[in-house]
Amino acid sequence: MIDLETKATIDYTYNVPVKRRRKKAKIKGAVPLYFILVVYFIVVAYPLFWMIINSFKTTDEIFSNSWAMPEKWLFSNYSHAWETGISGYFVNSLVVTVSTCLGTVFISALGAYGLTRFSFKGKNALLILCMGGMMLSPQVSLVPLYKLIQALGIHDTYLALILPYVAYRIPITILLIRAAFLDVPKEIEESAVLDGCSSWAVFTKIFLPLNYPILLTGIILTAYFTWNEFMFALIFVDSESLKTIPAGLMQFRDALQTNWGVLLAGLMISAAPIILLFLFMQKYFIRGLAAGSVKG
């Protein structure tokens, strides 16, 4: 009894200051961490913030006072940018992105289904072929791709972008979808086959609906890639009327040499869709990036 009591008092007298000391140490330890976070926050957020406020100003005001809030919020910069060419680039980007996403995810899902649900000769070789595509960067094939696109007669069309985009996105998308398809229990498929379903019916009626989250992840990652891709967009399309946003912005900049507010508004319009997609679909986005990083 006495023992227990003394132990309790010892615990009591000993513990309280330790806890308090720990709490103090904890707060002290947090200061440098928060310092790093806040500094990096300013480094990242300030240029973005600067872009937002200055996209509502006249060029004169940007020059004389780029740090302050706009005296008058010029929403007209946005309509001006939209009419000066962004609208056309925007539509082109939309067409190319939607086609690329649908093409990539559909073809990859077919491939992933073939790779996971059948055993056949050359399966491993094909798997390696698919994965190997991830190691190859498009820069390396620029000249032959350019020649190929000329030879196919699709230079300066939407297809000159869509087809290479789909091809380069297939490896990573197959990898994502294959991992999900491997987790589908065999029993579901077997019972469907017993009910007389063909493999095509199993694919469209069971595998696609069952795995829609991963298909969505595939679509989001492909959209992110396609909306922002610059090099192919610059080289494979010449006509101003067919350019997507990243390549079109170069022309837009040259056209607006002196009208900075409108240029910044154009940058804002170009970045907005993918930022919104990210903010609303963050979970799918990050899951895909993480799964996709497991290269080689």
Next chain:
Amino acid sequence: MHVNHLLLKKEEVNPLPIRKLVPYLYLAPCIVMMGLFVYYPIVENFRFSFYDFSAFSPDKAFVGFTNFINLFHDPVFYTALKNNVWYAVISIICQVFGGLILAAILEDPITRFISSFFRTVFFLPVVISVTVIALLFTFVYEPNMGILNSFLHGLGLDSWAREWLGDSETAIFAVIAVSQWQSIGYIMMLFIVAIQAIPREIYEAAEMDGAGKIRRFISVTVPQVKEMFFVASLITLTGAFTVFNEPYILTGGGPGNASEVLGTLLYSSAFAKDQMGYASAIATVILILTLLLSLVQKKLFRTGKDD
């Protein structure tokens, strides 16, 4: 019995050959797309690098190793290679090490209540198109009213202000800085995912043993995310040797050739000077460099796995 027998026989004789074809049918679109647009160009590029030809003429002249010999005698090639090496070194330090440290801070229980906010903001540059970011940074680096020089004037460091992109000493580093600004968030997010997979008990045990924050970072976090560390370095190194967008938009390789990288050299050889064979030779060098890097990485990774 009879019926059963018939059924079996029918299955054996008839649908089997078709069934054998089925998986190939599912894979056919992938194989065609990747074969045509990914693998065939790689092989062609290798072949092209031994020829001399122009974009719009069908004639090709076989020149053997001439393109490579010219390339290895071109001083611009070495400038570009040096700039790519700078890109790689700085990217490893900022993105891989910086990204890991940011990830560890954001996963520390002490910052948890606000970490998702910082995480989202830090990741924002990743989702914005590189064209938008590069054009935004032409304003950051603008000599007269740009954010960077205004900031330096504000701090009283007037002598530090300069024409960042127009000065051949600083141009490549200004370009590299933009890539870091954009990509640290991506690598950080990869490390966050890796850190979240570490069992909490390990941290608790380390804390019980009296390990402080830094000690826990070094002896728990770092070894546990080793795998992601190698993946992240492979991504940044490959990116550093294939980079094109940022230098092309910000400086076009200039002033002079001061900020040229292999990617911009390839582009200008092919599409400005119309030396397609020479450009293919540059592409072959890039391919060999990236393949070597990934082989070295794989080897290191494997030895890393053993212990």
